Amino acid sequence: MRRKIPSTAALISFEAAARHESFTKAALELSLTQGAICRQIASLEEFLSVELFRRSRRGVKLTEAGLSYSRRVATQLDAVERDTLSVMGQQGANVIELAVVPTFGTQWLLPRLKDFQEQHPEVTVNLTNRTRPFLFADTDFDAAIYFGDADWSGTESHRLMGENPMPVCSPTLLGRFTQLSAEQIADLPLLQQTTRPYAWRQWFNSRNLNIPRDMTGPRYELFSMLAQAAMHDMGIALIPPFLIQRELAEKRLVIANPQALSSIKAYYLMIPDRKVESASLRAFRDWLIHQAHSYNVEGQGLTGIN
Numbered sequence: 001m002r003r004k005i006p007s008t009a010a011l012i013s014f015e016a017a018a019r020h021e022s023f024t025k026a027a028l029e030l031s032l033t034q035g036a037i038c039r040q041i042a043s044l045e046e047f048l049s050v051e052l053f054r055r056s057r058r059g060v061k062l063t064e065a066g067l068s069y070s071r072r073v074a075t076q077l078d079a080v081e082r083d084t085l086s087v088m089g090q091q092g093a094n095v096i097e098l099a100v101v102p103t104f105g106t107q108w109l110l111p112r113l114k115d116f117q118e119q120h121p122e123v124t125v126n127l128t129n130r131t132r133p134f135l136f137a138d139t140d141f142d143a144a145i146y147f148g149d150a151d152w153s154g155t156e157s158h159r160l161m162g163e164n165p166m167p168v169c170s171p172t173l174l175g176r177f178t179q180l181s182a183e184q185i186a187d188l189p190l191l192q193q194t195t196r197p198y199a200w201r202q203w204f205n206s207r208n209l210n211i212p213r214d215m216t217g218p219r220y221e222l223f224s225m226l227a228q229a230a231m232h233d234m235g236i237a238l239i240p241p242f243l244i245q246r247e248l249a250e251k252r253l254v255i256a257n258p259q260a261l262s263s264i265k266a267y268y269l270m271i272p273d274r275k276v277e278s279a280s281l282r283a284f285r286d287w288l289i290h291q292a293h294s295y296n297v298e299g300q301g302l303t304g305i306n
Contacts, residue, residue: 006047011073013040014052018062018070094123094280099130099144103223104267107243108295109145116287123280131195131221136272142281144270147195156276158269158285160292164260165199165238168253172233180236180256182207189235190217191226199238203261227253242295267292 016026017037027034045052052066062070100109105127113125130144133152150157167185174180180188182204190200192215201214217235220226226237227244231252238261239253247253269288275281 006044007040010040010044010047011077013037014044015070015073015077017041017053017060018066019074021059021061023060096123096125096280096284097140097142098125098127098284099134099139099141099146100127101131101146101267102129103243104145104147105129106224107245112291115291116284119287120280120283123283125284136274142275142278143272143284145267146270147265147267149265150268150270152268152270155270155272158271158289160267160269160288161242161296162266163240163263165240166258166260167203167236167256168227168239168241168244168248169230169236169256170233171251171254173230173236174254174256179258182209182257182259185236185257186211186214190214191229191235191237192217192219193223193226193238194219194221196238199261202263203238203259206261207259 013026013030013032013036016029017023020026020029023034023037023041026032027037030037041053048069050065050069051063052069053060054063109127116123116125128141130141130146133144133146133148134141136144136154145160146152147163150159167180169180169188173188177184186204186209190213193199197215197219200217201211204211204214218229220229223239223243226239227247229235230237230239231247236256241248241255244253248255269285271281271285
């Protein structure tokens with residue numbers, strides 16, 4: 001069955017004209033004549049039976065339908081371009097598409113990834129941020145690193161390390177104290193992590209404290225955002241020390257209390273069952289598990305890792 005899709009040339013002309021709200025500028029960008037742009041837009045409007053632009057002596061302006069359609073077309077054209085570049089870049093290459101939780105990826109994985117590249121120059125590892133589980137069948141991902149309990153249907157799991165966050169804040173907020181008691185922390189603004197909404201409650205409960213406001217405070221999705229907020233004296237945050245080693249070393253953040261929050265959850269490498277026999281993934285899996293084990297054993301600095 002033939003798809004109900006306009007010509008690519010018409011869509012590209014429309015996207016450029018919509019972005020500039022000018023047929024002349026679209027023509028210049030695409031190296032076409034203004035007449036060619038007008039014909040492409042007219043053919044698209046005829047195909048859709050919808051007016052996309054209002055014409056006047058002063059130029060053209062998107063209709064409400066045209067504005068809505070242009071946003072969707074732009075998104076889809078961007079996706080097609082990304083997929084095209086990806087295929088072009090993968091010719092003859094052995095590529096692993098890895099979904100990874102953001103701060104772990106930037107602060108722990110990336111500084112070590114050069115070692116894997118040197119050992120396996122034939123393999124390319126692409127990283128994309130994902131904070132929550134997803135269906136591998138609906139994506140192009142070959143594997144994922146995420147924080148949770150390894151309950152991910154249709155996958156093979158490999159535990160990398162625990163998280164064990166500690167209360168951290170700026171030296172200014174710590175003031176003249178070497179560390180803060182749980183009661184003192186309870187009086188400070190508590191910075192919350194979106195994907196760990198009960199973290200502060202669990203931390204205070206581990207200290208046998210019931211704090212009514214333990215779930216109040218500004219929420220941030222990423223640990224990197226929490227770290228920035230804490231460094232700017234906005235409050236105190238629960239962050240795994242191994243994700244902020246540079247900030248701790250440079251004294252931009254300090255451990256406010258050495259009591260870590262223990263959890264049965266951990267960082268895992270998840271590989272879908274259909275990919276477990278991939279030679280490149282096996283090489284990456286073995287390398288990553290070795291890196292995590294070495295880091296856990298070394299216990300560099302204040303890591304708080306199991």
